[in-house]
Every structure is written in C-alpha cells, then in structure tokens.
Amino acid sequence: MNTPSPHEILGVSTTASFEEIKVAYRRAARATHPDLGGSEEAFKQVQQAYQVLSDRQSPDAFDRSFQAPGQAPRAGYAARPYDERLRTNTQQPKAQLPTEYVPPLDDASFTALDAARSQQRMHGEPRKRGLFAARSRLTREAVAINLLSKNLLTVLPAARLVTGLHAPGGGHYDHVVTAGYRMAVINTMMLPEGYYSYDGAVLRHGNKLTQPPVIQISGMQRAFMQMNVAAYTLVLAANGNHHEPVIEYRRNAEPSASASQNVVNAATLVRELKLFLGSGPSPNVVDREVLARLLGGMY
Structure with missing residues (x-):
C-alpha cells in the first residue's frame, strides 16, 4: 500500500498556493483532531504534511509563502x-x-x-x-x-x-x-x-x-x-x-x-x-x- 503524499493528505493539488494549503490544513486539522472524533495518528499525519509543504515554500519559493495573488495580508494593513x-x-x-x-x-x-x-x-x-x-x-x-x-x-x-x-x-x-x-x-x-x-x-x-x-x-x-x-x-x-x-x-x-x-x-x-x-x-x-x-x- 502506497503512503499518501502530503498533498493527498491535505487534499490539495501539487500547484496549490500557500494560502490554499493553509486553508486545507485547517479543514483537515478540524476533521482529524482527537477532540472532534478524529484519531491522534491521523492528526499527526496532517501536521506533518502541513510542515513538509510549508517548508517547501522556503527558500526557493520564499516570496510565494507570503500571500496568494491579489490577496492582502491577514493583519495590520489598515x-x-x-x-x-x-x-x-x-x-x-x-x-x-x-x-x-x-x-x-x-x-x-x-x-x-x-x-x-x-x-x-x-x-x-x-x-x-x-x-x-x-x-x-x-x-x-x-x-x-x-x-x-x-x-x-x-x-x-x-x-x-x-x-x-x-x-x-x-x-x-x-x-x-x-x-x-x-x-x-x-x-x-x-x-x-x-x-x-x-x-x-x-x-x-x-x-x-x-x-x-x-x-x-x-x-x-x-x-x-x-x-x-x-x-x-x-x-x-x-x-x-x-x-x-x-x-x-x-x-x-x-x-x-x-x-x-x-x-x-x-x-x-x-x-x-x-x-x-x-x-x-x-x-x-x-x-x-x-x-x-x-x-x-x-x-
């Protein structure tokens, strides 16, 4: 049985932006968290997948980790x-x-x-x-x-x-x-x-x-x-x-x-x-x- 890739675990495409990865992580964390009926093993897989995909943003894709195209930062822009x-x-x-x-x-x-x-x-x-x-x-x-x-x-x-x-x-x-x-x-x-x-x-x-x-x-x-x-x-x-x-x-x-x-x-x-x-x-x-x-x- 093949081990699912980080993209498969989070349910995102290989071309997903960092913002899409972050949203998918939040969704997967909610679905797998032990407090909400998930399993500790599945939750750890989600965490590890998010860490791997986030680390890939740097340093070669450092800029792309900042924001999705056309989207403002979440805080402090007023x-x-x-x-x-x-x-x-x-x-x-x-x-x-x-x-x-x-x-x-x-x-x-x-x-x-x-x-x-x-x-x-x-x-x-x-x-x-x-x-x-x-x-x-x-x-x-x-x-x-x-x-x-x-x-x-x-x-x-x-x-x-x-x-x-x-x-x-x-x-x-x-x-x-x-x-x-x-x-x-x-x-x-x-x-x-x-x-x-x-x-x-x-x-x-x-x-x-x-x-x-x-x-x-x-x-x-x-x-x-x-x-x-x-x-x-x-x-x-x-x-x-x-x-x-x-x-x-x-x-x-x-x-x-x-x-x-x-x-x-x-x-x-x-x-x-x-x-x-x-x-x-x-x-x-x-x-x-x-x-x-x-x-x-x-x-």
Missing part, C-alpha cells in the same frame, strides 16, 4: 494599505537581500544607537515586573524567544526582536518584532492542547470559554507613525507542540485591520510573521531610530 503584487520571477526575495541600515552604520551624526546594538538581532530578556515574578510568564517569554530566534530571525535578516517593553498608555508588551517598516506586538498565553474556535473575542473549547488578553496597539501606532503595527497573541501548548492548540477562526472573525489582534499557535505565528514582516515595504531595512526608541522603552 495603517498602510497593502498594494504590493506577488513576484513570480526568480530574483532573490527583498526580505533576504543584504541588510540596510537607516541611517547607515557609518553615519557619525547618529548617536542614538551604536553600530553593535544596531546589528544585534535580539534585545532584552524575560524578567520580573515589580516585586514579584510570574514564573509562567517568564517561561512563556523564553519559549517565544527561542521560537522566533530559530524560525524567524534566521529567515528575515533585518528582523529585530525586543523583549520587555512598556506599552504606551500603560501595561507591557512581551515582545516586539520589526522588519523594514512593519512592527508586530506579541503577548503570550498558555492553554491545554486541543481544538479551539475563536469568534474575535473568546476562545471556545467545548463548554469552556477563555478570553485572550487584549493587546492595545493604538498608542504604539501613534508613536511610530512610519510603521505598520499589528498585534498577535501567541497561544502555547503545555506539551510543546507548535501545532497545538488548533485555533479555528469563526466566520467574520478573521482580523481585518491593524486594531484587530491575531490569536495563533506557534506554527501559525511564525508563518504569519513571515507574511506580515517579510512582504512589507523594504523588509531588509533596519530603521535605527525606531530600534533606538524601542530599546529606550524597555523596562
């Missing part, structure tokens, strides 16, 4: 309309071109941030807030840093990750990632593995309802008018599986503006950030002024 077109040539993707610094590293008149820190990809570390440390939060932040450093910063050379920021207007952000003129604000939470539906306000798991913490980014957008800011809630599973929990958006719940937050698992976060950050204008640029201001807001 502040700066997305009007770029999918490139079909074989040139190196803009996001993977040599990193450019604005102002240049040899600009002696710019003293807000030195060259060494400008070239550093990760800044900050998990640490307590106030008198008491929340161990679970510190653990989540450490997991997120490891996830992003291994799966995003290695793909987007100009991406910069800052951990531990004061939010404009009060509160904190776990992480902020920039590349070019796009910025992703990320907070984390942890839930048991399983299948969840999200209606834009609460996550539903059977009869249990969980409300993700609201991420306010309007102040961040006003503070960085040149940037396109999007919010993400990273939902981690205690078992460490990047594909868990499975989160299905209900109809009309997909984020459609920069003020809407994305609620995603680890695997989806990596792919969404590649899409959002990597397909923006000048994704190979490090804006040193923006980075300096972010580092000034660290606690």
